[in-house]
Amino acid sequence: MKILVPIKRVADPDNANKVKVAPDGSSVTSEGLEWKLNPFDEWSLEAALRLTENAAEKSRVGEVVVVTIGPKDATQTIRQGLAMGAERAIRVEGDDAQLDAWQVASVLAAVAKKEQPDLIIMGKQVVDGDSNVVPQYLAELLGWPALNYAQSLTTDAEGKTVKAQRELDTGVETLEVDGPAVITCADRILHPQAVKNGVTPDDFTYPAIEGGRYATLKGIMKAKRKPIDETTVGDLGVEAAATVQYTAFELPPARSGNTTFVESVEELVEKLHADAKVL
């Protein structure tokens, strides 16, 4: 089975104080930022790796290709994906901050047409832009089914049919989809038994960790030798124009830091209404 996993780097939220807006408000500046893999993408990559391995024997049985749109120094993020276990990577040259969701989806659609994966598994959104529309655009452009917020994934050893569970307000919905398809994952996909592929024994339990697997030093060293195809939007023949124009950016107002302790729910509601004016 071959799975395409789109990934994107985001400013490390632990260093969020370094996120600055250009003086003229036209953009968010990236100087001095430390980058990390978008957490939703990391979970999706973890799910893709689980679907394409025999975890009991620690062997790979399928192929995971990570793809990102970004400048040269986004290669670090790609290497992280390769170090976790992806087989190879594609970097599409571009300024990720300047693209809108439609353009991103168009580029990914062109890559998918070239790669012909059995599945695309991706983050439902990126924690910087928070648009949450690229997976749906992408499925539409490809004419593939879209399956959102999967909390568990089950395939047979061939991997053509995917059974997924989604948590809804009213309960758990179980869906079945034939690939190729676009799938996004919820955080519960990291549950130690959320992904089953018919190869790893069904009773296998993954370690319970927050986020995707750790890249081992062995994986990090191997990643240095794994192939990264570099291409451009032009080479892919994508001519999508931006449908969204960014007009201005501003930082949220600084918090006052004042803390008020209340004695009762009534007092809380009163203060939220009269002082904070949020009710």
Place this chain on the structure above:
Amino acid sequence: MQPYLFEGDEHAELRRQARRFAQERIAPQAAAWEEAEEFPRALYGEAGEAGLLGVGYPEEWGGSGGDFGHMLVVAEEFVVAGTSVGTTVGLGSHGIALPPIVRFGDDAQRERFVRPVLAGEKVSALAITEPGCGSDVASLRTRARRDGDHYVVDGVKTFITSGRRADLVTCAVRTGDAGHAGISLLVIERGTPGFRVSRKLKKTGWWASDTAELSFDECRVPVKNRIGEEGAGFAAIMANFVTERLALAGQCVAIASLAHAESIRFAQAREAFGRPLVGFQVTRHRLADMATRVAAARALVGEGVTRYLAGDARPSLAAMAKNAASDACSEVCDHAVQIHGGMGYMRETLVERLNRDARLYPIGGGTREIMNELIAKSY
């Protein structure tokens, strides 16, 4: 925090992984584990699963590959991001227990002892020091008498890191006459009749790390547990010393970096006489001196590691690095406590604990005085 000059891209990525592990698995419980004088045994398994215990060990025996430089940066991230020195050194006790087995053991021993420890399934310790014998290793008295396929071991070992929980102890014993030529290394396994933990020791610092006194009373150890030839133990112990001392020096650099960072944070937030502490020149200069001490120690440790990795292992340089880094660490931690004022004297404050941890380093792994003897002999 500046990386060492010997670091490349893969060190940066390895640091990210180790930092994440330390932030998620160590930092939230660091203070509680230090107060409880123990961290959960399950942490070995988690670190093993993440491939972090195996860094610096050959893949053939369950390691993650890499070299001593990779090991050093993992330990630094554990200290700086995990904020528990005791947990770091307890998790890392195999760093001194396993190298003699990897270097001088046979394949059966590597399979039995090295693999399960790197997976975090078993805990290992190194036992050399005795109640009457520390730096003067050649005078150790724990006796191992040959009896058929066994050695019968009698004696006491003390200050053993991870001693209480160790499943296997790489132990220096006397199999021959007085002096260094009579020393051998045996791996003594938990549960061997006659081997017991006689007491848990209370220390100034390193609280989360378990430190014990072990005693051997007519303890029968199979001859197949001997590492290398009989009488070759002293050389195997000596071969460990360069990396052990550089590792300790690296911990000092990490502790001092952390104490400095904590001090900056405190000095920016705490106000006195109407302005933050960093608004006073005396504080700024103290912080600048601390940064300089850390940078100088880091440079010397980096040189020691770089030379070691290039095949130029210099015991005197490792000794200098250990002394320079432990002095820097003691001084920086003392300054950090001073900057924190009354809070610096409180157990709830990180630098109070780091200041206690720092006191180990001019003593452990060869005292300051022994280091100076080594240095004096080198020119």
